[in-house]
Amino acid sequence: MPDHSMAAPRRSVRRSLLLTLPVLLWALLVLSRIMTERGNAPKLAGLTTAIFMTALFYGMMRTYETHRWRRRFFVALGFLFPIGFVWDLIALRGSMSIPVERMISGDTPFCFLAIPMMILPAVTTGAVIFPGSILPTASNPHAIGAMVALWLAATLVMGKGWCSYGCFFGGIEEGFAAAPKKARMRKIDPRWRWMPWAVLAAIVLLTAAMLEPAYCIWLCPFKTVTEYPQVRSLETAIQAGIFLTLFLGLVVVVPLLSKKRAQCSFLCPFGAFQSIFNKTGAFEVRIDRAKCQPCVLCEKACPTFSMGPESLASGKTRLSCMKCGACVDACPRHAVVWHIKGTEVGAAPERARLLHLYSAWAFAVMFGGSIIANTLTKLLGFVG
Amino acid sequence: MGVTALAAEALALGLSSGPVCLASCAPVLLPVMAAGRPSPRGAGAVLGQFLAGRLAGYLVFASIVWALGTSLRLDAQSRAWAPGGADLAIAVLLASYGMAMRARPLEKACPAGWARRAAPRYRAFASAFLGFASGLTLCPPFVAAGVRAAEAPGLGRSLFFFFCFFLGTAAWFAPSVSVALLRRFEPVAIVARLVLFVLAGYYGYLGIILLGRTYFHA
Ligand code: SF4
Numbered sequence: 263m264p265d266h267s268m269a270a271p272r273r274s275v276r277r278s279l280l281l282t283l284p285v286l287l288w289a290l291l292v293l294s295r296i297m298t299e300r301g302n303a304p305k306l307a308g309l310t311t312a313i314f315m316t317a318l319f320y321g322m323m324r325t326y327e328t329h330r331w332r333r334r335f336f337v338a339l340g341f342l343f344p345i346g347f348v349w350d351l352i353a354l355r356g357s358m359s360i361p362v363e364r365m366i367s368g369d370t371p372f373c374f375l376a377i378p379m380m381i382l383p384a385v386t387t388g389a390v391i392f393p394g395s396i397l398p399t400a401s402n403p404h405a406i407g408a409m410v411a412l413w414l415a416a417t418l419v420m421g422k423g424w425c426s427y428g429c430f431f432g433g434i435e436e437g438f439a440a441a442p443k444k445a446r447m448r449k450i451d452p453r454w455r456w457m458p459w460a461v462l463a464a465i466v467l468l469t470a471a472m473l474e475p476a477y478c479i480w481l482c483p484f485k486t487v488t489e490y491p492q493v494r495s496l497e498t499a500i501q502a503g504i505f506l507t508l509f510l511g512l513v514v515v516v517p518l519l520s521k522k523r524a525q526c527s528f529l530c531p532f533g534a535f536q537s538i539f540n541k542t543g544a545f546e547v548r549i550d551r552a553k554c555q556p557c558v559l560c561e562k563a564c565p566t567f568s569m570g571p572e573s574l575a576s577g578k579t580r581l582s583c584m585k586c587g588a589c590v591d592a593c594p595r596h597a598v599v600w601h602i603k604g605t606e607v608g609a610a611p612e613r614a615r616l617l618h619l620y621s622a623w624a625f626a627v628m629f630g631g632s633i634i635a636n637t638l639t640k641l642l643g644f645v646g
Numbered sequence: 647m648g649v650t651a652l653a654a655e656a657l658a659l660g661l662s663s664g665p666v667c668l669a670s671c672a673p674v675l676l677p678v679m680a681a682g683r684p685s686p687r688g689a690g691a692v693l694g695q696f697l698a699g700r701l702a703g704y705l706v707f708a709s710i711v712w713a714l715g716t717s718l719r720l721d722a723q724s725r726a727w728a729p730g731g732a733d734l735a736i737a738v739l740l741a742s743y744g745m746a747m748r749a750r751p752l753e754k755a756c757p758a759g760w761a762r763r764a765a766p767r768y769r770a771f772a773s774a775f776l777g778f779a780s781g782l783t784l785c786p787p788f789v790a791a792g793v794r795a796a797e798a799p800g801l802g803r804s805l806f807f808f809f810c811f812f813l814g815t816a817a818w819f820a821p822s823v824s825v826a827l828l829r830r831f832e833p834v835a836i837v838a839r840l841v842l843f844v845l846a847g848y849y850g851y852l853g854i855i856l857l858g859r860t861y862f863h864a
Contacts, residue, residue, distance in 0.1 A: 456833055460840030467673035467841075468848060480848070497855060 271326050278323040281616070285319040286312070289627045296635045303646060307638035314338070314634070315627045322619060326612070328587030332426060332626075333436060339630040340433020344487040346637030351489055359492040373488075374413045375431075376478055378462060378535035379469040412629065419621050421543025422536045425526060425584040427626045430633060431484045431513075435525050439517035439565055447519035454528050455567040455582065462531035477531055483508035523565040526584070533566075537581045545618040546601050547590060549577045550608040553597035560589035560598050577607065585618065652803065653810045659794065660814020663787030667815040670785040671700070672822070673845055674736055674776050679825045680838035681747050682769070689826040693819060696777035701812045703732075703781015704788065708795060708808050727860050732782035734853030737846045739779060743772040744842035747835075787815065 273281075289312035290297075297308035314335070321331040351358055416428055425432055461481065468476040478485075480501065485491075486509035493499050508529065516524035526533050540546065549560075554574060561569045568583040579589075590598045599611035600618055660667075679692045707728065746765040784792075795807040828834045 453836060456836045457840055459833070459837045460844055463677070463837060463841045464673070464844040464848070467676060468845070470669045471673050476848075496858075500851075 273324050273326065275324070278320055281323045282316060282320040284620070285623055285627065286316040288624055289315050289631060292628045293631060293635055296632065296639065299639075301643065303642035304635075304639045307635045307642055310638060311631050311635040312627075315623070315631050319619070319623055326615075327591045328615065328619065329591045332587060333440060335626060335630060336426065336433040337437040337440065338433070338634055339430050340435075340437055342634050342637040343430035343433070346633060346640055347488050349637070349640050357492075358489055360489055373478070373482075373484075374409055374429075375482060375484075375530075375532045376475050377410065377413060378531060379465055379475050379477055382466055382470045383473055416625050416629070417536065417539045418542065419544070420585065420618075420625065421540040421545070422533070422583060423543065423545070423585040423618070423622050424536055424539075425533055426586040427622045428629055429532075430630065432523060432526055434484075434487070435513045435517045435523050436565070438514050439521045439523055442518055442521060445519065445521040447516065450520060450522070450567075452567050452570060455580075457528045458526075458530050458534035458582075461529055462534040465531055480504060481508065481529070483513055483525060483529070485509075521565070522567070527566045527582075533582065533584075536584075540581055540583060544603055545585065545614060545621075546603060547579050547583055547585060547587075548599055548601040548607045549574060549579075550597045550599055551577045553595050553608070554593075555595060555597075557594070559592045559594065563588040563592035585622070587615075590615075649803075649806070652798065652807055655794070656791070656807045656810030657814040659787075659791055660811040661817060662814075663790065664815040664818030666787050667785060668818045668822070670783070670787075671696075671777075671780050671819070674740065674780050675773070675819070675822060676825055677838045677841040677845065678740075678743060678773050678776060679822065680828060680834055681743070681842060683829040683835045684826055685829070686823055686826040689823045692773045693823055695771065695774040696780075697812075697816050697819060699774035699777025699779075700781040701777075701809070703778040704808050704812055705805055706778075707782055707784075708792070708804055709801065727857065729783045730853050730856030730860060732779045732784075732853075733849045733856060735779040736776060736783070737848075737850030737853055739772060739776050740842045740849065741846035742768065743776070744839050744846065746772070747839050747842075 293308040293312050296304050296311075298304075318331045318335050322328055325331075348358055413424070413428075416424055420427065461477070465477040465481070479491075481504065483505055485502075485505040490502055490505060491498050493502050508525070512525035512529055516522070551574075556574050558574070561571075561574075563569075564583075565586065565588060566582055566584060568580045569589050570580060573579050587600075590600060592598075596611075599608050600615035601607055601611065602614045602617065605614070675693070675696050678696070679689050682688065682692070684692060746769045781788075791808060791811040795804040795811075798804040798807050
């Protein structure tokens with residue numbers, strides 16, 4: 263256990279290495295698929311990724327801190343994912359844009375953001391409203407079935423932790439939010455945090471009414487860095503304009519000014535949907551009220567407005583907490599703690615953190631690590 | 647065809663296409679219902695108003711078409727003006743409802759006297775206006791009923807057919823009163839108000855595009 267009287271507690275090197283060993287083995291196992299591909303680039307990319315992920319985990323073990331190490335992985339994932347994705351698109355189609363007819367024929371790679379929209383039409387009409395293919399095909403390896411299964415498995419364990427360890431889009435804005443030293447935009451009405459729920463409700467209703475993925479068609483900022491409908495009419499031009507404005511505003515500018523994950527906090531309907539699974543996940547962040555002297559540093563540190571005055575009063579974060587660990591690391595009194603549901607708050611916070619991290623990092627290595635290694639393979643192959 | 651057979655056919659058509667009607671109207675009805683955090687009775691009243699407005703929309707549209715001496719022209723282009731206008735109206739009505747709801751705690755501070763007086767009245771009847779506009783959006787089941795009603799001999803029978811069709815679809819709307827169960831969650835009103843604005847943007851865009859297309863293709 264860390265000594266709370268010390269400024270920066272450190273775990274011994276030996277214990278930290280020992281705790282990190284399972285992660286190294288897991289990373290080598292998972293990434294061996296890439297490392298055994300032909301050529302030097304995959305070997306180097308797989309090995310680099312395995313070392314990167316292991317080193318970050320070691321940092322978490324040694325320093326007892328979570329957020330800053332996780333963030334390095336997450337930002338790398340956020341910036342490398344679009345590169346690899348667009349690379350594949352260019353190789354397959356020669357362009358980032360997709361003509362509507364190819365979209366309708368199911369050539370669109372599936373994205374987990376569409377999951378909440380798919381449920382109602384699937385239940386009521388049996389229709390899968392996303393125009394992707396259920397199983398992988400030669401022209402579309404990112405199929406619906408595999409992505410939904412992966413998302414479900416991760417979600418049941420991590421709840422909204424998906425947004426801190428799995429979402430390859432969140433890393434982009436986390437990168438921009440991390441760039442400035444200080445926030446220039448400090449006054450944001452926290453009531454805006456209800457917006458993702460409103461967007462979720464609106465798109466679920468519209469999707470059921472129109473039987474088309476309303477969010478993907480109208481609001482997804484990440485179309486800007488992945489795949490967008492070919493601009494052939496006023497309508498598609500307006501759509502492209504909306505995507506670009508939302509991307510620049512909520513993923514780049516507001517995070518740079520506020521140090522908050524603005525898109526996650528004020529738009530993302532998937533994040534709102536994912537919050538519901540914080541009720542089912544085993545791990546959570548709690549506030550030990552006996553130790554808390556409301557300095558609100560945790561509130562300021564939280565990138566998603568998941569900590570508010572009522573959290574400090576009740577000892578619980580808001581439902582939108584994505585288990586990033588920023589508040590835990592920021593609290594000088596160690597009053598914000600990791601917690602396993604059903605146990606006493608503050609009884610064994612480091613054990614709770616370790617258990618959470620093993621599951622979250624195992625997923626991060628498998629999902630994000632593979633994405634990072636695949637993109638590195640392409641980049642290394644290109645330069646070498 | 648006898649009146650009973652006509653009623654039975656219209657009811658059957660309404661009942662079978664009710665889920666589609668509900669899905670089409672839910673984006674307008676549910677947020678309006680939720681924004682006021684009503685009791686089950688209040689939600690029932692909102693639903694009643696909405697349905698009454700919707701029925702009026704159906705009947706008015708059918709009557710206008712008959713009065714013009716034509717049967718319903720159902721090719722996509724010629725009927726786009728009605729849903730285009732209706733979508734635009736829905737957008738304005740949703741946004742003003744959102745503002746009227748927001749105005750409640752700010753009424754004292756509102757400088758425009760007429761707005762202060764109008765807001766509560768509008769809040770009370772907004773669902774009827776929205777129901778009326780929804781009745782004009784010509785959703786697929788409505789078009790199907792329109793085709794059949796147009797074959798009925800005389801305006802009276804045609805309207806009767808629409809009325810029975812409406813009753814069949816209305817049965818599917820009853821469960822929406824369960825929105826009242828959400829009223830114990832305080833943020834529901836905030837979220838519902840935001841939904842009103844998001845949807846106003848969507849319907850506004852849809853209306854402009856539909857009207858634009860009709861205008862440029864005319
Ligand atoms: S409450 Fe803490 S763990 Fe949760 S999102 Fe905010 S900073 Fe991260």
